[in-house]
Amino acid sequence: MAKAVALPVDFDADAVVVARALIGVTLLVHRVGGVIVETEAYDQRDPASHSHSGPTLRNAAMFGASGHAYVYRSYGIHWCLNFVCREPGHGAGVLIRAIEPVHGIDAMRERRGMDDLRLLCAGPGRLGQALGIKPAHNGKPLHAPPFDLRAATVAPTLAIGPRIGISKARDNPWRFGLAGSPYLSRRF
C-alpha cells in the first residue's frame, strides 16, 4: 500500500493544537526559510478570526481543505501566511508569525532590503516578504512545492501568551513561541 505524503503535523485538529505543534517545524518556500518560532491560532468561534463571519472572497481558503495555505493582505500592504486546519467548512487557521532564518538567508536579505538576522522574519509581514509570499500561494497545498515542511528535531520549550495586534478576544492565550528565541516578533 502506498504511503501517503506525510506532513510533520496533523492539520485535522483544533487551531490551538496545530499552532502548538508547529513550533520547531522547519518551513521552506522554494527552499528558503527556517524554523517556525512563533504562531497564533484563529478558529471560527473566535471574533478575532477572519473566518468568524463566514466565507468571503478573501478568506475562502480558510474554508477549504486543511493542510493548505491561506494568504491574506494585511493593512493593504503586507502578505501574511496561514496554515488551514480542521475540517473543510469550519474555517480555522494558524498564522505563522516568525521563523528563525536558516536556509537561503542571502535571498531573504535581498527581498527584505536589510541585513539584521533578528529582523528578517520576526513578524508576519516581514516573514511574508522574506519568503516571497504572494497571492499565488493562497490555497496551495503544504505537502508539495513550493512548500516544504520538515519535522522538528527536538521537542521545543513553549512560551504561551495573548495574541498580538487584535482588539477582540484579547485574553485568549493563543500565541505560541519557542521560549527564549531571539527571532520572535515580540517577547512573551
Place this chain on the structure above:
DNA sequence: CCTGTGATCAGCT
C-alpha cells in the same frame, strides 16, 4: 523606553 503617523485596501456598517 515610549507614542504617533503614513502607507494602502478588503470587508463591514
Place this chain on the structure above:
DNA sequence: GCTGATCACAGGC
C-alpha cells in the same frame, strides 16, 4: 466611512 491578524520611521522622555 472606518477598522484592521503590520511595519518603518520620526520624535519625546
